[in-house]
Amino acid sequence: MALTPGDYHTAEVFDRECRERLSASWIPVCRSEELASAGTQRAVMVGTTPVLLTRDRIGAAHALSNVCRHRAITLVDGDIQADAIRCPYHLWTYRLDGGLAAAPFMEGADLAGCDLPRYAIAEWGGWVFVSLVGGLPSIGEQLAPLRGALDPGAMETLRIGFRMRWMWPAAKAIGWLCCISMWTDSRW
Numbered sequence: 001m002a003l004t005p006g007d008y009h010t011a012e013v014f015d016r017e018c019r020e021r022l023s024a025s026w027i028p029v030c031r032s033e034e035l036a037s038a039g040t041q042r043a044v045m046v047g048t049t050p051v052l053l054t055r056d057r058i059g060a061a062h063a064l065s066n067v068c069r070h071r072a073i074t075l076v077d078g079d080i081q082a083d084a085i086r087c088p089y090h091l092w093t094y095r096l097d098g099g100l101a102a103a104p105f106m107e108g109a110d111l112a113g114c115d116l117p118r119y120a121i122a123e124w125g126g127w128v129f130v131s132l133v134g135g136l137p138s139i140g141e142q143l144a145p146l147r148g149a150l151d152p153g154a155m156e157t158l159r160i161g162f163r164m165r166w167m168w169p170a171a172k173a174i175g176w177l178c179c180i181s182m183w184t185d186s187r188w
């Protein structure tokens with residue numbers, strides 16, 4: 001079945017894909033080695049949702065909203081290493097599991113409910129997956145039919161060899177669907 005040009009670049013289609021696909025699936029966001037050490041904080045986008053990945057001191061990975069609960073500032077750009085998540089605006093501070101730890105000058109205010117929203121996170125085959133919705137089958141169950149072709153134990157041993165960043169002037173106009181098509185369609 002052929003896709004129409006609009007499938008690649010209209011805002012309506014992208015919104016629907018974000019809602020029905022990217023927000024309703026396990027999405028691979030990085031390799032576990034990129035989130036390996038305690039205090040690692042890594043900003044990623046899942047569809048149009050800014051997500052902050054963290055690794056805490058006991059080795060647990062977390063997927064949190066990357067938006068401060070105070071005035072909606074982006075908490076982390078790129079990758080950093082720190083023992084807490086600190087908002088650059090008024091210095092609200094969150095633990096690596098997303099719990100609010102400190103809110104300067106807000107003494108006496110009711111800050112219940114100001115923890116960072118948490119998303120589902122899982123690691124499989126050396127990959128970190130995030131789901132914006134709860135209640136999905138585990139990533140292991142979802143990928144079970146592919147176990148013959150994708151050996152998670154073998155994939156865990158893989159390490160990043162190089163990175164390729166597309167810097168084409170038209171890259172923004174191409175969209176994720178076209179990128180996926182290019183990598184999966186051998187006839188391009």
Ligand code: FES
Nearest residue numbers: 068070071087090
């Ligand atoms: S916006 Fe984050 S502390 Fe105010």
